Amino acid sequence: MAKKKSAKPRLVFIFFLAAMIFLVWKFFNSGDSDGVYDAINTGGANKESNALICDAIDIPGYQIAQVDGRALDVKADIDQDGRQERVIMYQDANQGGIRYKPVILKIFSDDGGCAKEEFSYIGNIEEQNENEIGDLQILPDFWENGRQAVMLWAVQTAYGSGSSNFLHFFAYENGKYIRVDGPEFSNLGGYKLNGGVVAGKEIIAADFVWSAGEAHFDPHYYKVSIYEFDGSKYIVQKTVTTQNKYTGDIDEMIKKEPDLLSAVD
Ligand SMILES: [Ca+2]
Numbered sequence: 001m002a003k004k005k006s007a008k009p010r011l012v013f014i015f016f017l018a019a020m021i022f023l024v025w026k027f028f029n030s031g032d033s034d035g036v037y038d039a040i041n042t043g044g045a046n047k048e049s050n051a052l053i054c055d056a057i058d059i060p061g062y063q064i065a066q067v068d069g070r071a072l073d074v075k076a077d078i079d080q081d082g083r084q085e086r087v088i089m090y091q092d093a094n095q096g097g098i099r100y101k102p103v104i105l106k107i108f109s110d111d112g113g114c115a116k117e118e119f120s121y122i123g124n125i126e127e128q129n130e131n132e133i134g135d136l137q138i139l140p141d142f143w144e145n146g147r148q149a150v151m152l153w154a155v156q157t158a159y160g161s162g163s164s165n166f167l168h169f170f171a172y173e174n175g176k177y178i179r180v181d182g183p184e185f186s187n188l189g190g191y192k193l194n195g196g197v198v199a200g201k202e203i204i205a206a207d208f209v210w211s212a213g214e215a216h217f218d219p220h221y222y223k224v225s226i227y228e229f230d231g232s233k234y235i236v237q238k239t240v241t242t243q244n245k246y247t248g249d250i251d252e253m254i255k256k257e258p259d260l261l262s263a264v265d
Contacts, residue, residue, distance in 0.1 A: 054114040057088065059104060065091040065133050076138040078107060078148055079172035085118065086110040087150055089136045099131045103154055105170070107177060119177035121170065123154045130154035130166060139193075142200035143229055147171050149180075149200060153191075161216055163187040169200065182234055183227055188220065192250045194261075195229075203227040203234065204261075206250050209241060219245035222253060224260050 065072045072089035079085065086108045092099035102123040108115040123130030134153030142149035150170040157163035167182030183191055183205030195201030205227060208220035222242045227234040240260050246253050254260055 053116055055108065055117040057108070057115055059090050061093055061101065062090040062104065063093040065089040065103065065136070067133060067135055072133065072136045074136070074138060075110070076148055076150075078138075078150065078170075078177075079118075080147060084110065086115065087136070087138065089133060089152070091133060092131065098159060100129075102129050102131060103133055103152075105136075105150070105152055107150075107170070119170070121152070121168070121179060123152075125166070125181075128156050128164065128166075130156050132157050132163075134165060139199055141198065142169065142171065143231075144198040144201065145173075147173070155187075157187075161187075165189070165191075167191060167203070180229075180233060183225065188216075188248050189222070190248050190250050194226075201229055204250055204254075206246075206248065206253060208248070219247050222246055222248070224250070224253060226261070 072087075074087050075084040076087060077084050078087065088106050088108070090104040090106070092101040092103075094100065104123065105119075105121040106117055107119040109118050110116075132155040134155050135151070136153070137151045139149050139151055141147070142151075148171070152168045152170070154166045154168060155163050156166070163186065165185050165187065167184075169180045169182060171178055171180070182203055185191060185205050185207045189205065189207035191206075192204040193199040193202075194204045203226075204224060206222045206224045208222055211221060214220060221244075223239055224242060225239040226237045228237050242253055242260070243257055244253075
């Protein structure tokens, strides 16, 4: 009777031990790459193909650009789907201080570390090579449509005394990323977002007029142009030449000559 009873608990114990060994083995074998992809692809779609569409952030020969020590690698929900995109500005990695290659802007969706390239802009328009960067900013509700815009101030320079400057704006509309070009100005000129709360509604651009006898960096008369956004592009509303000479500060021009802004609207 005692023998009959002792066989069953032993079998139960062996089965229990085998189950524990299996669970421990399973635990230590779950941390492989499949586990990582599971974490990335929280949507639960075909994980094999999703894993393959992660895009490289690095561009050979390029580095992430910096302006005043600030890396131009920012997160913002540009397409307003509730998830942040990663906006990265790249510049030629040439360390000699001279950059020949055009700047590149890329927008990635960034789902738990799996970057996917959604948009790319290469700074080479109308055969002009934008090889340096003045600034990159994310601007909220830029055109009063609730959407953010990425503003790129790109610069074409041969590292002499002159340069050409270009403003580009990128936003997401009707299912795709769009580019809207703003004013162009020289290195002695400048721009001012003058739309108030709706920053992109109006932009003032100023550029110098070279008069006889003036040196490059002397004060100049300026041509001031008012650009207004018509819903899809910027249109010059008026251009006025200043009465006084300036060094390029638009606020100073407006303060001294408020008439520059009149007759608009
Ligand atoms: Ca988004």
